[in-house]
Amino acid sequence: MATLGSFALLIALALAAYNLFAGAMALRLLATGQPARIPPERLAETARRAGIAGFIAVSAAAFALVYSVFTNDFSITYILEHSNRALPAPYKFAALWSGQEGSLLLWAWLLGAYGFVLRLMHKTDVKLYAYAGTILAGIQVFFLAILNFAAPPFSLMKGAIPADGLGLNPLLQYPEMVIHPPMLYLGYVGFSVPFAFGLGALMMRYPGEKWIKITRGWTMVTWLFLTCGIFLGMHWAYAVLGWGGYWGWDPVENASFMPWLTGTAFLHSVMMQEKKGMMKSWNVWLIFSTFMLTLLGTLLTRAGLVSSVHAFAQSSIGMWFYVFMLIVLAVCIFTYVLQRNHLQTEHRIESLVSRESSFLFNNLVLLTACFVILWGTLFPIISEYVQGTKVTVGAPFYNAVAVPIGLFLLFLTGVGPLLPWRATSLRAIKRNFVVPIVALWATVIVAYIAGARPWHDGAFDRGAFYALVGFAVAVAVFTAIASEFLRGGAVIAKQTGKNLFAATILLTRRNTRRYGGYIIHIGVVLVVIGLCGAAFNRSNEKEMALNDKLAIGPYTLQEIGASDDSNANYDSQFAILDVYQGDRKVFQITPERRVYHASNQPQTMVSIHSTPEWDLYVVFEGTNPDTGQPIIKAFLNPLVSWLWVGVVLMVLGTFVALLPSIHPSTAALKVPTGAPAEAVAHGGR
Amino acid sequence: MKFRADFRFWIKSAQALLLAIAVCFTVGATDAGSRYNNLSHRTMCTCGCAEILGECNHVGCSASTEELAMIRDGIASGESDKAILDSMVARYGATVLAAPPKQGFDLVAWIAPFAVFLAALLGTILLVRQWSDKRALATQAVANTPEMDALKEKIRRETGGDGGF
Numbered sequence: 001m002a003t004l005g006s007f008a009l010l011i012a013l014a015l016a017a018y019n020l021f022a023g024a025m026a027l028r029l030l031a032t033g034q035p036a037r038i039p040p041e042r043l044a045e046t047a048r049r050a051g052i053a054g055f056i057a058v059s060a061a062a063f064a065l066v067y068s069v070f071t072n073d074f075s076i077t078y079i080l081e082h083s084n085r086a087l088p089a090p091y092k093f094a095a096l097w098s099g100q101e102g103s104l105l106l107w108a109w110l111l112g113a114y115g116f117v118l119r120l121m122h123k124t125d126v127k128l129y130a131y132a133g134t135i136l137a138g139i140q141v142f143f144l145a146i147l148n149f150a151a152p153p154f155s156l157m158k159g160a161i162p163a164d165g166l167g168l169n170p171l172l173q174y175p176e177m178v179i180h181p182p183m184l185y186l187g188y189v190g191f192s193v194p195f196a197f198g199l200g201a202l203m204m205r206y207p208g209e210k211w212i213k214i215t216r217g218w219t220m221v222t223w224l225f226l227t228c229g230i231f232l233g234m235h236w237a238y239a240v241l242g243w244g245g246y247w248g249w250d251p252v253e254n255a256s257f258m259p260w261l262t263g264t265a266f267l268h269s270v271m272m273q274e275k276k277g278m279m280k281s282w283n284v285w286l287i288f289s290t291f292m293l294t295l296l297g298t299l300l301t302r303a304g305l306v307s308s309v310h311a312f313a314q315s316s317i318g319m320w321f322y323v324f325m326l327i328v329l330a331v332c333i334f335t336y337v338l339q340r341n342h343l344q345t346e347h348r349i350e351s352l353v354s355r356e357s358s359f360l361f362n363n364l365v366l367l368t369a370c371f372v373i374l375w376g377t378l379f380p381i382i383s384e385y386v387q388g389t390k391v392t393v394g395a396p397f398y399n400a401v402a403v404p405i406g407l408f409l410l411f412l413t414g415v416g417p418l419l420p421w422r423a424t425s426l427r428a429i430k431r432n433f434v435v436p437i438v439a440l441w442a443t444v445i446v447a448y449i450a451g452a453r454p455w456h457d458g459a460f461d462r463g464a465f466y467a468l469v470g471f472a473v474a475v476a477v478f479t480a481i482a483s484e485f486l487r488g489g490a491v492i493a494k495q496t497g498k499n500l501f502a503a504t505i506l507l508t509r510r511n512t513r514r515y516g517g518y519i520i521h522i523g524v525v526l527v528v529i530g531l532c533g534a535a536f537n538r539s540n541e542k543e544m545a546l547n548d549k550l551a552i553g554p555y556t557l558q559e560i561g562a563s564d565d566s567n568a569n570y571d572s573q574f575a576i577l578d579v580y581q582g583d584r585k586v587f588q589i590t591p592e593r594r595v596y597h598a599s600n601q602p603q604t605m606v607s608i609h610s611t612p613e614w615d616l617y618v619v620f621e622g623t624n625p626d627t628g629q630p631i632i633k634a635f636l637n638p639l640v641s642w643l644w645v646g647v648v649l650m651v652l653g654t655f656v657a658l659l660p661s662i663h664p665s666t667a668a669l670k671v672p673t674g675a676p677a678e679a680v681a682h683g684g685r
Numbered sequence: 686m687k688f689r690a691d692f693r694f695w696i697k698s699a700q701a702l703l704l705a706i707a708v709c710f711t712v713g714a715t716d717a718g719s720r721y722n723n724l725s726h727r728t729m730c731t732c733g734c735a736e737i738l739g740e741c742n743h744v745g746c747s748a749s750t751e752e753l754a755m756i757r758d759g760i761a762s763g764e765s766d767k768a769i770l771d772s773m774v775a776r777y778g779a780t781v782l783a784a785p786p787k788q789g790f791d792l793v794a795w796i797a798p799f800a801v802f803l804a805a806l807l808g809t810i811l812l813v814r815q816w817s818d819k820r821a822l823a824t825q826a827v828a829n830t831p832e833m834d835a836l837k838e839k840i841r842r843e844t845g846g847d848g849g850f
Contacts, residue, residue, distance in 0.1 A: 243740040250735065357813055364805050372798040379785065379794045387790050392729050394783035395737060401798045604742070621742055633742060 002076050002154040005064030009152075012057035012108070013144040015050045016137050023047035023134030030127070031204070044130045051119050051133055054140065055112035062109045065102060065153055069095045075161050078102060078153050084165035084598040086568035090178045091168050097181045098172050100317070101153035106182065107298075108143040110189040115140065118193060128211060131200025132193070139192050142324045150317050167598025173569075174240050180232035184256055187226025188294040191259060194219045194266075195291035198284055202335050205342045209277070212270050217658060219270075223263050224654045230256050231647040242604035242619040244539060244635040246643070249398045254377045255297030258370050262290040265366040272359050280343035281336075282363070288332045293370075295325050300377065353429070358416035365409045372402050403466050407473055410528055413521050414477030417484055435483055440476035447471045452536070467535035474525045474532070481518050481525075509662045516657025523653055526646030533614070533639025541633040543624050544575070553636040555616055556580045557589075562630050570594040572605075575620050575630045579609070591620035591632065614638040717760050724756045724769060727784065731777050738783075752777070 026044035029036050036043075065078070069092045074080040082095040082102065097103040115136045122129040147153065171177075194215040201211040233253065238246035247253060266286040272278045299321040376393040384390045418432040447468055454465035489504035496503060508515035542550045544559040551557075561576045574592040578585050592605035602622070609616040617635040624631060725739030732748035734741055741749040752773065759769035773781050785791035 242742050243736060245740065248736070360809055360813065361806075364809050365802075368798070368802045368805060371801055375794070375797055383785065383791060383794070389779050391785045391791055391794075392780045392783055393785060393794065394729060396727055397784035397794065400784070401795070405798075405802065619742060 001064045001068045001071070001073060002156060005061045005068070005154040006152065008057045008060035008064060009105075009144060009147050009154075012054050012061065012112070013141065013148050015054035015057060016140040016144055019047045019050040019054060019137035020134060020141055022050065023130060023137060027127075027130060027134060027204075044126075047137070048119050048122060048130065048133055051115050051137055054137075055116040058105075058109045058112040058144075061147075061153075062096070062105055065105060066093065066096055069093075072165070074163075074165050075157050076153075077155050077157050080157060080162060080165045082165070082168055084167040084569075086597065087165075087168055087173075088569065090175070091173050094172055094178050094181075095168055097185070098168055098177075101147070101151045101155075103181070103185070104143060104147055104151055105153050106185055107189055108140065108147060110182075110185055111136065111140050111143060111192060114190060114193050118196075124214060125210070127204060128197065128200055128206060128214070131204055132196040135196035135199055136192060139196075142320075146317055146320050150320055165598065167596055170570075170594065170596045170599060170601045170603035171240060173596070173603070174236060176232050176236040176239070180229060180236055183225050183232055184229030187222055187224075187229050188256075188259070188297065190218065190222030190225055191263060191287075191290050191294050193222065194287050198287040199332065199335060202284055202339050202342070205339055209274050212274055212283075216270065219263070219267060220654055220658055223260070223267060224651060226256070226260050226263065227647070227650055227654075230260060231644075235644065238617075238640070239606055239608065240603070242606050242621075242633075244537060244617055244619075244633075244637060245534070246640075249376070249395050251377045252297070252301050254373045255293075255300045258373055259290045259293040259297065261366050261370040261373070262286055262293055265363045265370075266290060268359055268366075269363050272356060276356065278345050278356065279360075279363075280345060281340065284336065284343065285332075286363075292325060292328060292332075293374075295321060295328070299325070353419060355416065355419045358412060358419050362409070362412050362416060365405060365412060369402060369405050369409065372405060373398070376401070399463070399466075406528075407466065407469055410470070410473050410477060410524070413524060414473070414480040417518065417521075418480055432480075432483075436476040436480040439479040440472045443472040443475040444468065461535070463535035467532035470528055470532035474528045478522060478525045481521055484518060485515070508656065509659075512659045512661045513657050516653045516655070516659070519653030519656055520650050521653075523646045523649030523651075526642045526649060528646075530639050530641070530643030530646060533637065533642070536638045537635060539633060539635045541621075541631065543627065543629050543631050545627075545629050550632060550634055552616070552634040553614070554581055555586075555634075555636070557618065557632070557634055559630070559632070568597075570596045570603075573620065573623070573630075575632060577607075577618065577632070579616065589616070589618055591618045593620045593622060610641045612639075612641055615640045720760050720766065721756055724760075724766060725753060727770070728752065728756075728773060728781050729783050731781055752781070 022043050026040040026047060029040035029043070065076075068076050068079050069083050070089070072079070072083070072085050078099060078101050079095070082099045083092060087095070095102065097106045115133060118129060118136065119133050122133070197211050197215040197218070200206075230253075233256070234246040237248065266283060269279050269283050269286060273280055273283050299318055376397055379393050380390050414436060415433075418436075452464060452468045452471060454461050454468060485504050485507070486500070488507045489500050492498065492507050493500050493503035496506070498506065508519075538553060540550055540552045542548065544550060544557075546559060546561065549556050549558050557577045557579055559575060560578050562573065563576065564571065564573045566572070572592050572594040574590045577589050577591070579587050579589060587609060589607040589609060591607040594603045594605060595601070596603065604619050604621070607618045607620075615635075615637045617637055619633045619635075621631040621633050623629060722739065726737055728738040730736050730738045730741035730746065730749045731752065732741070732746050734746075736742075738749055738752055755773060755776075756769055759772065764772075770782065779786070785794040787795055
């Protein structure tokens with residue numbers, strides 16, 4: 001299998017290289033009109049087919065690696081280091097991306113899969129797809145070159161082959177680890193597609209905005225994958241790492257967040273290009289930056305540039321990424337300089353207070369947030385270079401700098417949809433903003449009464465202050481979006497005789513993109529509310545003998561015993577705790593601690609009881625070596641479940657936005673005589 | 686006149702609000718429990734786990750136990766927060782602080798994000814104003830021709846209808 005895998009990778013590299021060079025030559029011939037022995041159309045078709053064959057070759061390599069994991073082929077170094085015989089089957093799959101070489105192979109395979117779909121759909125626009133396919137082949141050459149020459153996944157063990165492997169990192173032995181990395185990679189790799197279309201469209205001076213429409217679906221799906229990947233990672237950190245939080249501003253977390261921010265900015269600003277022919281250069285650079293940030297993220301994970309909890313994938317392939325990023329940057333700059341007059345804007349913004357401006361400010365804030373995170377991530381290196389001493393840039397920095405920017409962004413999320421295109425009047429502002437502002441101040445009062453106070457024991461609590469502002473702005477934004485739905489729904493209800501709920505559904509179906517976007521914004525509001533809850537986290541830790549009690553918030557935990565278990569993969573100890581609210585026993589929890597045989601590493605399995613109000617989060621930290629008694633740490637984390645519900649809404653909103661809108665004529669509408677049909681046709685506006 | 690008076694009122698209100706917020710942000714924790722919690726969240730565990738000291742959950746972690754004891758002892762002996770942090774830096778190096786100190790070159794870390802944000806904000810506002818001024822001039826020059834009115838109406842019809850998404 002190792003030989004098959006190695007050969008498959010070599011063949012894939014050869015096919016990708018052919019795709020790149022034949023494709024580039026064909027496009028060059030087409031552009032210049034030079035005569036050639038082989039017609040350029042035929043050459044381009046061979047390049048396309050090479051791309052398709054390349055995907056099959058990379059699939060064969062990926063299959064060879066997975067097969068080797070399942071057959072415990074420890075003659076392959078990668079399998080020896082990332083698997084063992086007792087590893088459960090789903091985690092054997094996870095072994096594919098748990099190390100450097102495997103994750104690069106996953107990257108190449110996903111890129112091949114995206115390219116495969118793209119090449120099958122080439123009839124949509126043969127020339128543009130040929131450009132995009134050739135650019136994707138260029139990216140694929142880079143990854144396959146690394147896999148063949150710098151980080152080969154099929155390198156063989158020297159000397160005697162051990163009877164069993166070293167096992168998978170215990171941190172990765174959790175169900176979400178089977179989903180989180182592929183999702184994240186689907187997001188990372190997926191941004192290669194809009195990048196390829198953007199660069200291709202610029203190279204060929206593509207007329208009009210059709211390329212934006214073609215890539216919209218790709219970009220949204222990619223953005224969705226990245227969103228899911230990030231949130232699955234947060235949930236994994238929450239459930240596995242046992243520190244009670246879900247986001248630690250770790251450099252690798254930051255690396256996944258940065259392309260998400262620029263990708264989000266791109267999704268907003270392309271609307272300006274589609275609707276008004278504005279921000280063309282900006283959009284091109286946004287998608288270039290997003291792609292380069294995905295490369296930077298991969299570089300940060302692997303090059304050991306910054307210290308991170310994700311250090312398991314570090315290696316010396318950083319130089320490859322530096323060189324590739326420089327090449328990508330040079331190609332982008334060169335193409336832009338050469339073709340920039342093709343990107344002349346067709347309209348200009350007319351007023352500072354308008355929908356266009358809100359998009360511009362939204363982009364500005366998203367990019368500032370991206371800069372802040374990039375700056376914080378790289379500052380330790382800058383500081384070391386300038387002063388000779390390294391500093392840590394951790395959560396306190398980001399909480400102080402990024403949180404206010406995030407709140408401003410949330411504010412814009414609410415304001416933007418309330419502003420009309422082009423310009424607005426003071427009367428329109430008053431009409432649209434009165435209810436959200438009333439909701440904002442009502443929330444401040446209610447939250448303050450409920451205990452969200454920025455003052456504790458005579459000291460100012462910055463976290464609580466931000467949380468109070470966050471709650472208030474979130475509710476104001478929710479009110480603004482809800483009023484948009486209700487206003488449109490009421491118009492349709494009046495015109496069709498449907499009830500308000502059915503009318504709102506119809507409204508959404510009539511303009512899925514707009515109202516899908518609003519649903520995503522509501523999801524963001526819920527996420528922010530969940531994040532604000534973190535300001536009020538509480539914890540309590542205790543070494544617990546039998547029948548000992550530990551109080552946390554409204555709960556009292558009583559230890560009624562401890563036990564242990566063992567299987568082929570790990571030994572586990574767990575505490576059994578009854579949880580009381582007042583005198584009433586409400587449930588039982590069993591936090592666990594495992595020690596994996598293969599690696600001899602311990603791992604906590606947190607017990608979480610979720611309610612809409614808060615999570616009771618209990619960690620079995622270990623046993624006191626002197627007394628043998630379990631040490632239990634309990635956290636009461638308010639509003640965490642809102643975060644996960646928010647993500648589900650974001651996913652739902654994205655699906656809605658991806659659906660085609662229905663035309664009024666297919667909506668079985670009974671428009672009364674004399675009704676303003678145009679208002680109905682456009683979702684009640 | 687009324688507009689000016691209103692404007693002055695809002696500017697003064699905004700100044701007062703900013704001042705109040707600034708004062709709030711300079712007030713630190715006072716009681717021992719809050720100070721302990723605050724300091725343990727401003728420092729890192731030095732065992733290599735890359736976690737905030739107050740959140741390191743490794744049982745028997747010698748680094749975090751020692752560092753937490755240092756904070757506890759410092760508070761008990763009446764040292765200021767700054768003195769405690771200084772002694773930790775002297776012992777473990779600058780990387781023990783969870784955020785760069787606000788002095789010397791490290792101050793750049795704090796200033797740069799806001800400087801970039803303000804510069805970008807100002808630049809955007811100026812750019813939009815410049816665009817809208819140019820447009821106003823262009824509109825004046827061609828305002829009253831019937832062809833231009835018809836064209837404007839067509840543009841409004843084509844671009845203003847669907848609310849933006």
